[in-house]
Amino acid sequence: MSAPAPPDPAALAGGTAGSRALRPLLHTVLTALADGAATRCGPLPAGGPLTVADRLAERCGPFLPEHGLGADEALRTLVLALAEGTADPADPHCAAHLHCPPLAVATAADLAAAALNPSLDSWDQAPAASALEAQVTAELARLVHPAGEAPDALVTTGGTESNLLAVLLARERFAHHPPLTVLCGANAHHSVHRATWVLGLPAPHVLPTPRGVLDPATVHRALDDLDTLRCHPGPPTPALVVGTAGTTDAGVIDPLPALADTVAAHRDRRPVLLHFDAAYGGPLLFSPAHAALVAGLERADSVTLDLHKLGWQPVAAGLLTVPDTALLSPLGHRADYLNADDDTAAGLPDLLGRSLRTTRRPDILKIAVTLRALGRTGIARLTDAVCAAARDLAVLVDADPALVLQAEPTISTVLFRPAGATDGQVAAIRRGLLADGRAVLGRAQAPGPDGRPALWLKATLLNPHVHGGDLAALLKLVLDRHAGLTHHPEPAPTAGHLQGPVSR
Numbered sequence: 001m002s003a004p005a006p007p008d009p010a011a012l013a014g015g016t017a018g019s020r021a022l023r024p025l026l027h028t029v030l031t032a033l034a035d036g037a038a039t040r041c042g043p044l045p046a047g048g049p050l051t052v053a054d055r056l057a058e059r060c061g062p063f064l065p066e067h068g069l070g071a072d073e074a075l076r077t078l079v080l081a082l083a084e085g086t087a088d089p090a091d092p093h094c095a096a097h098l099h100c101p102p103l104a105v106a107t108a109a110d111l112a113a114a115a116l117n118p119s120l121d122s123w124d125q126a127p128a129a130s131a132l133e134a135q136v137t138a139e140l141a142r143l144v145h146p147a148g149e150a151p152d153a154l155v156t157t158g159g160t161e162s163n164l165l166a167v168l169l170a171r172e173r174f175a176h177h178p179p180l181t182v183l184c185g186a187n188a189h190h191s192v193h194r195a196t197w198v199l200g201l202p203a204p205h206v207l208p209t210p211r212g213v214l215d216p217a218t219v220h221r222a223l224d225d226l227d228t229l230r231c232h233p234g235p236p237t238p239a240l241v242v243g244t245a246g247t248t249d250a251g252v253i254d255p256l257p258a259l260a261d262t263v264a265a266h267r268d269r270r271p272v273l274l275h276f277d278a279a280y281g282g283p284l285l286f287s288p289a290h291a292a293l294v295a296g297l298e299r300a301d302s303v304t305l306d307l308h309k310l311g312w313q314p315v316a317a318g319l320l321t322v323p324d325t326a327l328l329s330p331l332g333h334r335a336d337y338l339n340a341d342d343d344t345a346a347g348l349p350d351l352l353g354r355s356l357r358t359t360r361r362p363d364i365l366k367i368a369v370t371l372r373a374l375g376r377t378g379i380a381r382l383t384d385a386v387c388a389a390a391r392d393l394a395v396l397v398d399a400d401p402a403l404v405l406q407a408e409p410t411i412s413t414v415l416f417r418p419a420g421a422t423d424g425q426v427a428a429i430r431r432g433l434l435a436d437g438r439a440v441l442g443r444a445q446a447p448g449p450d451g452r453p454a455l456w457l458k459a460t461l462l463n464p465h466v467h468g469g470d471l472a473a474l475l476k477l478v479l480d481r482h483a484g485l486t487h488h489p490e491p492a493p494t495a496g497h498l499q500g501p502v503s504r
Contacts, residue, residue, distance in 0.1 A: 009071035013115040022115065028075045036083020043094035045085045046437030052085050087440055092463055092470035093477070096442035098248065098280055098306075100462040102314040109369035110314050113362045120360040122338040123349045129362040130349055136368045141321045143285050144303050148323030153305075154331075154354055155363050156318035159279035160191035162304035165320045165331075165356065166275040167195040167240060169302060172330035174238035174271050181205055183222050184242040185214035185254065189277055192242050204242075212250060212446065214243055216258040223266045236270035245294050246280025249444035249458065250406070251413030253281055256296030264299075276300040279318070281411055283310035287380040290387060293410065301327070307367055309462065310383055310412075317363055328353060385464035386412040393459060393471045402479055406446050406456050415446055415456040418482040423455040429481045430457060439477050 004024075011021035045052050059081050068074070088094055090101035118126030120133060133155060141151030156162045171180045182204040184192050196204055207218045219241055226237045241263050243254040256276060263274040276297055282305035284290040285297070297303050307317040322328060332353040334341075339350040352358070371379070390409040397405040397416045406415035417426050426443070433439040441457045448454030457478065 007071040009068060009074070011071075014117065018115055025071060025075060028072050029079050032076050032079035033083050036080045036086070037088065039080075039084045040086070040088070040437070042437045043091035043440050044087050044434060044437045046435065048435045056081055056085060090463060091440075092466040093439040093474050095459040095461055095463075095474070096440045098309045098460055098462070100309055100312050102308075103312045103370060105373045106313050106366040106370045109366040113365045116362075118362050120351055120354065120362060121358045122351055126351075126362060129365065130351055132368055133354070133362065133364040134349070136364050136371070137319070140305075140319060140367075141323075144282065144305065144321040145298050145323035147298065150325045151321065151323055152325035152328060153319045153321040154328065155360075156320055156355070157316040158308065158318035159189060159277060159304050159306055160194065161356070162279070162306075162318050162320040163189065163191045163242075163275075163277055164195040164198060166242075166302040166304065167192070167199055167201070168356075169322075169327060169330055170238075170240040170273045170275070171199055171201060173273065173327075177235055177238045177271060180238050180240060181226060182240045182242060183207060183219060185209040185244065187212060187214065187247045187249070187252070187254075188242055188244055189248055189279070192277070212247070212252045214254040214259065216255060216262040219259060219262050220265075223262075223270065223272065226270070238271040238273075239266075240273050240275055243274070243276050243300075245276055245278035245282060245297060246411055248280070249413075250415055250446055251280060251409060251411040251460070253293055253410055256294065257299070260296050260299035273301040274299070275302045275304075277304045279304045279306040280309050283307060283379070283383060284411070286376055287383040287387075289380070289384050290411075298323075307370075310386070311367075311370070311379070312382060312462075312464075313363075313366055313370065317367055331356070382464040386461050386466075389461045389463075389466050389471065390414050390459075392468055393461065393475075396468075396471055396475055400475065400479075403475065404449060406448075412461045414459045414461070415444055416459070417454070417456050418479060421482055425482065425485050426455045426457060428485055429478055432481050432485075433477060439474055441474075441478075 007024050008021065012018055013022055060077055089099050118129040120126045120130055123130050137153040137155060138151060141148070141153040145151040154165065156165065167180075167182060174180055180201055182192065182196055182201065184204045185207050187209045188204070188206075192204055196202065205222060207214060207222055209215070223239060223241075226239060241259065243256060243259045245253045245256060260274060263272055266272050278294060278297055281294050282297065282303060284294050301322065303321045305319040305321060307313045307319065308315045311317060332350075335352060339348075339352050344350050374382075387409075390412040393414045394405055394409050397403045397414065402419055404417050404419050406417075418429070421429070430441050430443055433441060441459060444456050444458045445453050446456050459474070
C-alpha cells in the first residue's frame with residue numbers, strides 16, 4: 001500500500017473540501033502542542049529572553065526559505081517551537097497577568113471562525129456571523145444594563161480598544177462644547193491615558209487613590225473645580241468620569257454606586273458622562289455569589305468588559321456595552337462599496353458603525369459557543385472557583401510568618417511578599433523564577449505594612465482548576481528563591497536580563 005500523499009500547503013480551509021484538508025493538519029498541530037508542553041514541562045521556558053530567541057532561530061530559521069518545506073514540516077517545527085517556548089496560562093504556576101487559559105470548546109470554535117473567515121465589515125461577507133453578533137451582543141448588553149432602553153455592545157480587541165471607544169463616544173456626544181476633560185483615578189488602566197492622546201484631548205485629570213480606589217468625594221471636588229482656571233466665560237467644560245471595576249495591579253473595585261450618585265448630582269450643572277472600565281470585574285455579573293461586587297455597573301453610560309479574562313476565551317474577546325444602541329450612532333461611517341445608501345435602504349445591515357476596524361473576524365462565535373455550552377451557571381462556577389482559589393492563597397500567605405499579605409483579595413488577585421524582603425529582593429525573586437521557568441508571577445506597587453509604597457509579588461489566579469497543592473508549591477518556590485538570595489545576591493541586571501514592569 002502506498003503512503004498517503006502529504007498535505008497540500010496550498011489547500012484551502014473552506015468550502016466542501018476544507019475539512020478534509022484540515023484533518024491531517026490538526027493531527028500534526030495537536031501532536032506538536034502536546035510534545036511542546038511535555039518538553040517545556042512548566043509554566044515558562046527556562047533561560048530568559050536571549051536563550052529563547054536563540055533556540056527559536058536555531059530550530060526554525062530561515063523563516064522564508066527559497067523552497068517550501070511542506071505543510072506538515074512547517075506546522076510541526078513552528079508549533080512545537082512555540083509550544084516549547086510559551087508562557088502557558090493553563091499551568092497553575094503561571095499567574096502573573098490577566099491572561100486566562102482558554103476553554104477547549106472556545107478554542108475549537110475559534111478554529112471554525114478562522115476556517116470560515118467571515119469579515120464583519122459588510123453583510124455579504126458574513127451573513128450568519130453578523131446576525132449572530134447582533135443577537136449575542138444585545139443579550140450580553142442586557143446583562144450589564146438590564147433596565148436600558150435598547151442595550152447594545154460592540155465587540156472589541158479588549159480593554160484598550162473599549163476604553164478608546166468610550167472616550168471617543170463621550171467626545172462626540174459633546175462635540176459642540178469645550179474640549180472634553182477625562183477624570184480618572186491613579187488606579188485607572190493606562191489605556192485611558194492613551195485614549196486621550198490618540199483622540200487629541202487633554203491628558204486625563206488624574207485623581208489620587210491613596211486607598212487604592214477612587215473616592216467619590218474627590219471626584220465631586222474635581223468636577224466642581226473644572227472651570228476655576230478658565231480665563232473667560234463660556235459653557236461649562238464637559239467631563240467623562242472613569243471608574244474601575246477590577247484594577248490591573250490589585251483587582252480592587254471602585255465604589256461604583258457612589259460614583260454614579262456623584263456624577264448624577266452634577267448633571268444639572270455640566271455635561272458629564274460615566275464610564276466604568278470593568279474589563280476584569282465585569283464578568284462577575286455571571287455569578288450570583290459575586291455580582292454584588294459590581295453593583296452599579298448598570299448606571300454607567302458605557303462599560304468595558306473582557307471575556308478573555310474572566311470568560312476563558314482565546315484573545316481577543318472584548319466588549320463595550322451601552323444602555324441604548326442610539327449612543328453608538330457617532331461611530332456611523334459610509335463607504336459606498338460596503339454600505340451604500342440604497343443597499344441599506346433595501347435592508348442590508350450596516351456593519352461599519354460596529355467598530356473602528358474595517359476587516360474584522362467573528363470573535364463573537366467563540367463567545368456564543370461558550371455561553372451555549374456552559375450557560376450562566378457554568379460560567380458562574382468557573383468564576384467562583386478562581387475567586388475561591390484567591391481566598392485560599394491569601395489564607396496560606398497569612399498563615400505563614402515568612403510571608404506578608406498585602407490585603408484580602410477582591411476578585412482573584414493576591415499581592416504578597418516574603419517578610420523582611422527588600423523591594424530589590426522582591427523584583428529579583430520574580431526574575432529568578434522566570435529565568436528558571438518555574439513560575440510566572442507579576443509585580444505591583446501598593447502600600448506596604450508601614451503604609452509607604454512597596455513592591456509586591458502579584459498572583460492573578462484565572463485557572464479554575466488550580467488546587468491547594470498548586471498554591472502551596474508556588475509559595476514554596478518563592479520562599480526558596482528568597483532564601484537563596486539572602487546567601488547569593490542577584491547579579492546586577494544586564495541588557496538581556498529579565499526586568500521591567502508587567503501590564504494587562
